[in-house]
Amino acid sequence: MKAESTPLAGVTLITPTVHGDTRGFFLETWHAERYADLGISLPFVQDNHSRSTQGTLRGLHLQTEKPQGKLVRVTAGAVFDVVVDCRAESPSCGQWHGVTLTATGQEQLWIPPGFAHGFYVLTESADFVYKCTDYYHPDSELSLAWDDPALGIEWPIVEGSELQLSEKDRAGLLWQDCPLYQGLI
Helix, strand or coil: CEEEECCCCCCEEEECCCEEECCEEECCCCCHHHHHCCCCCCCCCEEEEEEEECCEEEEEEEECCCCCCEEEEEEECEEEEEEEECCCCCCCCCCEEEEEEECCCCCEEEECCCEEEEEEECCCEEEEEEEECCCCCHHHEEEECCCCCCCCCCCCCCCCCCCECCHHHHCCECHHHCCCCCCCC
16 A cells, blocks of 8 residues: 655545456455554544536535544546645645546545545546545535635536536535634634
8 A cells, every 4th residue: 555645734645555367456445554554543434425427526515513534535437536624723724635536546535524525527427435434414514615716726627528516516605704714613
């Protein structure tokens, strides 16, 4: 397994060792001791799986209560995965980082609690799976505006594809209106 730091402290790109031959492949997607060596030792309490079509953008989501750490990966297709640091005490608060995750590369991204998260589907469809360190808490969920100029996220929108957003994501908060940014939470 290879682990790479990102510009946002705590966010780690992990490339598991894949054992493959003509029959297929095998890899470990979670091993508590090995991941603890990387600083990922929070217990996971929920696994999620979504399938989305090309042009779908999900996010940027976070929970102000019961913040979730997430270990994310793609099992079919490819996505551009984005995190925004929302930790008020962090020197990189308000900064973003993006990485392409693919089923072929088997990359994983560790996102500690305190980050907004979203992804954009690059291929015809993508299956996105992730482990969470806390349960979904809809009463404290926020969506940040995916296209907020203050964040300046450079989404690689596929030419000719129609951007697909949920109503919740269309109504995302601007960073300047985010209660975390304003120090209200």
